[in-house]
Amino acid sequence: MNPFEEKLRNALRRKAPSEGFAEKVLARTRGLPQPGEKTWRQFGAFLALPVLRWAAATVAVCLLIVAGLVHHQRQERLRREGEMARTQVRQALRIASVKLNVARRRVQEIGRETPPSRL
Amino acid sequence: MNVTQGKIHINAALILAGAMLLGAFNPPAFAQNPKLDIKNLEPLAKKASEVVDVNLDGTLLKLASKFMTDEDDKEGLEIIKNLKGIYVKNFEFDKPGEYSQADVEAIHEQLQRPLWSRIVSAQSKKEGETTEVYLMTPSDGGTILGMAIIDAEPRELTIVNIVGPIDIEKLSSLEGKMGIPRLGKLEPAKKPEGQHETQK
Numbered sequence: 001m002n003p004f005e006e007k008l009r010n011a012l013r014r015k016a017p018s019e020g021f022a023e024k025v026l027a028r029t030r031g032l033p034q035p036g037e038k039t040w041r042q043f044g045a046f047l048a049l050p051v052l053r054w055a056a057a058t059v060a061v062c063l064l065i066v067a068g069l070v071h072h073q074r075q076e077r078l079r080r081e082g083e084m085a086r087t088q089v090r091q092a093l094r095i096a097s098v099k100l101n102v103a104r105r106r107v108q109e110i111g112r113e114t115p116p117s118r119l
Numbered sequence: 120m121n122v123t124q125g126k127i128h129i130n131a132a133l134i135l136a137g138a139m140l141l142g143a144f145n146p147p148a149f150a151q152n153p154k155l156d157i158k159n160l161e162p163l164a165k166k167a168s169e170v171v172d173v174n175l176d177g178t179l180l181k182l183a184s185k186f187m188t189d190e191d192d193k194e195g196l197e198i199i200k201n202l203k204g205i206y207v208k209n210f211e212f213d214k215p216g217e218y219s220q221a222d223v224e225a226i227h228e229q230l231q232r233p234l235w236s237r238i239v240s241a242q243s244k245k246e247g248e249t250t251e252v253y254l255m256t257p258s259d260g261g262t263i264l265g266m267a268i269i270d271a272e273p274r275e276l277t278i279v280n281i282v283g284p285i286d287i288e289k290l291s292s293l294e295g296k297m298g299i300p301r302l303g304k305l306e307p308a309k310k311p312e313g314q315h316e317t318q319k
Contacts, residue, residue: 078182085175085183086192092173092205093195096279097293099270103250104291106241 152229153203153255153265155280159225160208163276166217167210175205191296198290202283208276215247215273223271226278230267233258248272254287263287 001009046052164170175183180199187196199205210218230237230253239252248271255265266287268279 079186081179082182082186085179086186088173088175089180089183089187089195089199089205090192091171092175092207092279093198093290093293095171095173095207095209095277096205096268096281097290099250099268099277099279100252100287100291101294102270103239103241103252103268106243106250107239110241 153280153282154206155226155229155267155278157206157208157226157278157280160210160218160222160276160278163210163218163222166212168213169209169211171207171209173205173207177203180205194289194293194296198286198293202281202285204280204282206278206280206282208278210276212274212276217274218271218276222276223269226267226269234264235267246272 164172180202184196184199212218229235234257235253235255237251237253239250241250242248249269250271251267251269253267253269254263255267256263262284265283266279266281266285268277270277270279
């Protein structure tokens with residue numbers, strides 16, 4: 001065996017790891033970022049921006065206002081339609097009642113004018 | 120005329136004859152409907168000086184009833200409670216003769232027996248006024264299905280069509296309430312038992 005071979009054998013000789021090697025490796029990997037974790041962290045940091053928080057709050061308030069306005073308009077339209085329908089009902093009942101009573105009155109008048117023998 | 124045209128003419132004649140036969144042996148399809156077709160009167164609106172056009176179906180009546188909360192509305196609310204529709208057309212004209220008898224006849228044609236019956240017909244020949252009241256009742260004589268009033272005066276035409284179980288007594292007793300003018304002393308009306316036709 002020449003000296004080169006001797007050096008190579010020594011270099012490639014199996015060595016037992018030092019005590020606590022595995023724990024040290026695990027401990028170091030825990031500190032490293034996981035795949036995809038970076039993106040989420042960046043997104044989280046982006047969301048945490050005060051400007052964005054204000055913007056989100058403003059949008060939420062605007063949405064609430066719009067929803068409130070739409071609801072109010074719907075209620076207002078319903079109220080207007082209801083009031084209009086009520087007016088129409090009153091008008092229709094007024095005409096119907098008047099015409100009915102006019103007919104009845106005419107019949108009664110004729111009945112009074114007609115001699116009993118002719119009835 | 121070629122052969123194809125001849126066939127078309129024959130087919131058209133057959134269809135027409137069939138329709139006429141159907142019309143002759145069956146009452147009009149709308150005759151049994153408590154809701155009258157009064158669209159033919161719409162052109163009169165152009166001639167009229169005043170028009171009242173009320174079209175209230177069941178949905179609108181329900182909506183209206185939610186808003187009839189005044190004490191004054193109480194009796195009206197009771198009347199419309201179970202109704203399915205109220206339709207009124209009232210035309211007032213500046214001069215007589217603005218509507219034709221055909222306009223009224225189109226309504227009369229729908230008020231046919233067996234379901235429709237005229238309970239009141241009051242004519243004033245002197246004043247040229249006619250008021251008719253029709254009721255639609257089922258053949259077994261149960262609840263009223265509808266009512267129609269035709270009031271034809273020289274300068275005014277009124278058609279009232281109420282769909283549903285209308286209480287005539289309550290409707291009549293609205294006089295003096297809900298802004299309805301009191302026409303004068305009227306004896307308590309009796310329930311309609313049959314046809315009362317009177318002419319003046």
